[in-house]
Amino acid sequence: MAQVSSTVGEQVPTLLSASKSILLRISKFNPELDESSKFMEFTVSYEKWTTVLEAILDVKKHFDHSVAVRYSCRQATCGSCGMLINGKPRLACFTKISELDSDVVTVEPMNNFPVIRDLTVGFEKLFDTHQKIKPYVIRDDTELESDQREFLQSPKEVEQYIQFANCIKCGLCNSACPTMATDSSFVGPQALAQAYRYVADSRDKGKDTRLNIIDESHGIWRCHFAGSCSQVCPKGVDPAMGIQFLRGYLLGFRN
Amino acid sequence: MTKDEHREGIKGMANPGRYGIERIAYLLMRLSGLGLLGYFIAHIYETSNILRGRMGWDDFLAMTQTTEGHIFLALVIGMCVFHTGNGIRIMLGHGGVGVGKPARPDYPYEPASQNYRHKIGIYSSIVFAAVAMMYGMAVMFGE
Numbered sequence: 504m505a506q507v508s509s510t511v512g513e514q515v516p517t518l519l520s521a522s523k524s525i526l527l528r529i530s531k532f533n534p535e536l537d538e539s540s541k542f543m544e545f546t547v548s549y550e551k552w553t554t555v556l557e558a559i560l561d562v563k564k565h566f567d568h569s570v571a572v573r574y575s576c577r578q579a580t581c582g583s584c585g586m587l588i589n590g591k592p593r594l595a596c597f598t599k600i601s602e603l604d605s606d607v608v609t610v611e612p613m614n615n616f617p618v619i620r621d622l623t624v625g626f627e628k629l630f631d632t633h634q635k636i637k638p639y640v641i642r643d644d645t646e647l648e649s650d651q652r653e654f655l656q657s658p659k660e661v662e663q664y665i666q667f668a669n670c671i672k673c674g675l676c677n678s679a680c681p682t683m684a685t686d687s688s689f690v691g692p693q694a695l696a697q698a699y700r701y702v703a704d705s706r707d708k709g710k711d712t713r714l715n716i717i718d719e720s721h722g723i724w725r726c727h728f729a730g731s732c733s734q735v736c737p738k739g740v741d742p743a744m745g746i747q748f749l750r751g752y753l754l755g756f757r758n
Numbered sequence: 759m760t761k762d763e764h765r766e767g768i769k770g771m772a773n774p775g776r777y778g779i780e781r782i783a784y785l786l787m788r789l790s791g792l793g794l795l796g797y798f799i800a801h802i803y804e805t806s807n808i809l810r811g812r813m814g815w816d817d818f819l820a821m822t823q824t825t826e827g828h829i830f831l832a833l834v835i836g837m838c839v840f841h842t843g844n845g846i847r848i849m850l851g852h853g854g855v856g857v858g859k860p861a862r863p864d865y866p867y868e869p870a871s872q873n874y875r876h877k878i879g880i881y882s883s884i885v886f887a888a889v890a891m892m893y894g895m896a897v898m899f900g901e
Binding site (some may be wrong): 550614618666669685728731738739741754757 | 763765766767771776777778780783784801848857860861862865870871876
């Protein structure tokens with residue numbers, strides 16, 4: 504706690520800098536060299552606005568430059584810095600240390616993704632399943648006639664899918680999903696939510712195509728509505744809602 | 759499962775501590791489902807004892823009249839009531855009923871699908887199961 508002099512000469516304790524420190528435990532693992540992961544511990548000072556990503560970069564800068572972490576935008580837009588923070592999937596750039604309310608912060612690579620090194624995981628399967636559900640507007644008339652305006656939508660039509668268009672493909676939902684924990688073939692909440700995003704889009708005509716893709720044993724029927732995907736989503740996408748709506752289409756409750 | 763897949767496995771699937779009451783309900787649903795499946799198999803075996811005649815049937819039925827038998831049946835009652843109540847909640851959710859409406863999300867992004875209706879459904883199922891177990895034990899031990 505710093506102190507500052509007031510104008511009348513008294514010593515008034517004022518919280519200029521609430522710098523505290525935490526023990527940052529970083530999982531270190533190189534699949535090509537190591538048999539198992541181990542933790543390296545660093546004492547890192549932080550302010551109330553310091554994010555976990557900033558603390559990790561502080562460690563890289565001052566203590567161990569070999570820590571592997573993927574990041575880019577630092578503002579929860581690129582979806583690169585997903586990791587387990589104190590056991591829960593979160594974006595490191597979107598998680599303040601002060602919010603964790605713990606003197607020990609443990610960071611590990613996300614579950615259900617292959618580890619490339621340390622905190623960095625491979626997204627190949629996530630992108631494969633994302634592409635599998637055809638994440639684009641499907642129409643026969645892709646070329647616009649000259650006298651037409653672009654595919655217009657009412658605000659109500661936009662509301663049906665805009666929430667699901669917020670997905671940044673960070674993979675936190677797939678990491679939290681209990682089905683993904685045991686089923687390597689499951690398409691996953693990220694891809695299913697994106698399937699709903701396009702099915703609910705009034706411009707799209709590919710509903711039946713997408714429903715056929717996800718209507719398989721390792722597709723939508725493997726979701727058991729645990730809801731963990733929605734709880735960890737940093738953008739408010741709520742994949743569990745989209746998946747149940749999709750299932751509603753397949754069960755005939757929705758048109 | 760290869761090491762580089764880094765999957766949590768059964769341990770991670772069954773860990774209810776990180777994601778609130780919905781994940782606890784998910785675990786209880788699995789456990790009660792397995793328990794009821796076990797009871798169903800045991801029940802088929804039990805009723806097949808009628809082929810051993812009245813003596814064999816009475817001998818086997820006497821097992822349920824012990825303290826352990828009463829506790830076992832009370833657990834079956836609890837599992838049955840929870841699985842039914844929570845199952846109805848999940849089936850409605852699977853049809854898109856009660857999971858909220860799509861809308862532009864506002865920070866801090868409370869998921870609409872995890873709303874109070876579902877939480878009430880989960881807590882009600884747990885409470886009904888506990889009450890049914892207590893009633894069952896009162897009847898069985900009060901004989």
